Amino acid sequence: MRSKILLLLILSISLSSCSCNPENIAKFAFKGMEAMMGKGFMPSEEIRMLGKFQGMNVNLSKSTENDSTTSTIFLKLENGDPLVLGNQPEVLARKCAELYLRDFEKAEEYQQITVQFIQTDPTNPENVAMQEYLFDTKDF
Known part of the structure; x- marks a missing residue:
């Protein structure tokens, strides 16, 4: 439970710091998808x-x-x-x-x-x- 909260906190901080640049978020998501799918x-x-x-x-x-x-x-x-x-x-x-x-x-x-x-x-x-x-x- 504690690790999930910590992960959520880190994720929210990283996303809030990138909120002004949606292109970077999209590139990050695509890279993650390609890492998983090939x-x-x-x-x-x-x-x-x-x-x-x-x-x-x-x-x-x-x-x-x-x-x-x-x-x-x-x-x-x-x-x-x-x-x-x-x-x-x-x-x-x-x-x-x-x-x-x-x-x-x-x-x-x-x-x-x-x-x-x-x-x-x-x-x-x-x-x-x-x-x-x-x-x-x-x-x-």
Whole structure:
């Protein structure tokens, strides 16, 4: 109990001293996430620029069914440039998957990568369109 309070105190002091610079907090959080999940877990800026995406997210999934394990990387790319997405989105999805797998050090632990392009309507966020492309990681 005492160690938890001490840890909370140290954490609050360090966060309050960085409150004027949120970029440092975000960088610290990303470094912590990558240390835990593996280098390259967070999608690179190269992927963001490829489709001019406003948001990027990664989920890792491992499931076991009938004594076989399926492991999938879900790369969610949000609100990309419609002009870029409209011209052969499957080619763009493959290129994004290739770049992500190149950078993620634990990519060989996964069998599949699913690239999802998610577009939301700026006037009505409940309107969502999604395109999904599934690739085997061994193909890269």
